[in-house]
Amino acid sequence: MITKQLIDQIEGEASIFFDIKDNVVDFATIAFPHFRGIESILKGKNALDALVITPRVCGICGHAHLMATVRAIEDAYKNAGYPIELSKKITIIREFTLVMEIIQNHFKWIYLTIIPEVAKLNNSTKVQTPLKGAYAASIASKAIAVFAGQWPHSSYMIPGGITADPTNIDLLKAESYVDELISFFEKESIGVSLDAFLSFESCKDFNTLKSDFSYLESSLMNIKMNEKGFAYDRFLVIGTHTFSKPSKLKQTRPFSIDAKYVTTVDTYSPDQASYAKNAQYKNAFYETGPLARAMAGNLKIVKNMHRRFKDSAYTRVMARVFEVATLLEHAKELLSGIDISQKSFLKSVDISKITARGVGVVEAPRGPLLHTVDIKDGLIQEYKIVTPTQFNIGSSTKTNPTPAQKAMMKTTQDEAVFIFRTFDVCSVCTTH
Amino acid sequence: MHSKQDKKPSIIWFQGLTCNGNTHSFLNLENLKNLLDKFEILSHPSLPSTQNFNTVLSCTLECDIFIFEGAYDPLMKRNDTLVSKIVEYYAKSTKHIIALGSCASFGGLFKASAPDRNSGLLFNEQEKSGPLLKYESKVINISGCPIHPEWLAYTLHMIAKGREVEINKLHRPIELYSTLAHHGCTRNEYFEWKVDADDFGEKEGCLYYKQGCRAPMTHSSCNKILWNEVSSKTRVGTPCFGCTEPDFPRQNLFATKTNMSIPEDVPIGIAKRSYLTMAGIAKTFHIKRLEGKLIDYKTAD
Ligand code: SF4
């Protein structure tokens, strides 16, 4: 018998249809019901208007969409014979605001989603502190707003640069928000200094901690999430950034990649209409997001966890927490590399002179985000968006399940729902 | 209409066709806890709630404030229940309806998902013809894409105190939407003396003449109640896109529409001829301070 379970309190809404046999999940399909048609809304519009429209695909990662759009348009400029050279300052500031958006996402996920859910599965009565996540996220958003004017839904990245022209006062302000976040993270989240946390090499190092993080870690162990939730043990990173290298990994073996091998197909969702797609690389499923980035980036502690617990739900959750740590440190480095005397914007020809296709790829909080735009005389002919949740979750058949479907198999329904959430589900992006 | 001290007003926050942007903007509120402590959250897309979502859908609850985020699509279903049925049920039984964001207020961006049927709760763009016409007196529109968290906090605090939120013709609180986004912009002096920004990425110049700034035609308090307590679009050189107005999103957002190099739209309430006379005079002056760089760094390049 198929039972339907509604998943709310994710980004948007999803339904999972479970086929339970002998008390464990035999198979599950997933439906994402709400469709907004952003790609067709964009058709016929001035290509620059996409800088305002695409951030509105998603309230939690709109900045990643903005960056994918700006990269796609700049790629179209290049393909039309007008390459744009960005100053170092522009690149760094864009990276900084993207990094802060990933951090705000992870803080919300840790405190509003994963700790409360892990507590439920542990029948724990621990007092929940979801607002810690909102607080930390709001500080990260302030750091974004210093350069981007506001978060969510900024449009400060434009082909050729950024609209802002920051001063040293702005830089100091951004630095102080990052410092505030680091001390919050040390005091409230991990219970040890950021440096010490980043020097951890083995899970045994966690035993000394008493913090939200150690609670999460031991609770995951307690419900044996280190033995469950395995996907394909294949990872994919496509966006090129100061904090990530494109690579495809089979277990720990890296291979080079090219975004042109990404394809999408309709999902298999027999019990409810779904507007999601399945995204694949060379026709195979890969897991994307923080765990993939940590594996590709050779992060010692995560590789260590992976050696012991493979791509279990435990490793997936821990990789997200560690990404907060590595990105906080990286954010500081980025800020220290900004030379405010460099140009914020380099003028190129008017968009109406551009007829070309452009592809923009970025690493969003949940993994690679691809925008492809076809421009004719400055107007959008075609716009296509592929999102990380289409790689991780989608919905396929039993013989060829998506990473999330595979990870839910052979667990109880409650565990399966938890494992589903370890992928940090974004339904709004998926169906855009 | 004082609410009793012992019972906190209850809130159901419900979503139509949305990006979750208002939800995430709200989570940025300073002292979020102080506000939440004054209410009982029956249901919210991401905050801890006392009721589960299926109970909300069963239409058996009562709430004091019904917050609706996103565009209204009469055919949309949440877990097999028509949104139209849910909206009708809560609109009838609740005391206050807040249409949160430009989609819920006027249709906004996601009106374009199905332009013939989608709308805001009370308005379809400018026109008062939405599904909640019957409950008009309960509806407060907080437009914006997204809303500023303080705008919602203000409205909720007023309701909690039992004070009336005065609204205008478009059902927006007058304390938030009587000013223009232009009020308080750090580029105001450039606007006065008609010094336009040469290009993006500069501290100097006003974005009204070339870069498409809609702030003089947009009701909001973006440059007064700063975003994330830090800044605003125009302060970082991004033109205002007029996201609080019923016609958002317009087209060609990064360029000013002009007729013979005169902006097509002039600031609200100013006759075009008066504007042009004033602009013409201002342009005859050459003010060195406003024409050069604001700050001269000793640069390497
Ligand atoms: S940039 Fe926009 S908000 Fe600022 S002064 Fe000019 S018109 Fe007003």
Ligand code: SF4
């Ligand atoms: S400045 Fe304009 S576009 Fe930006 S949030 Fe305010 S009203 Fe919306």
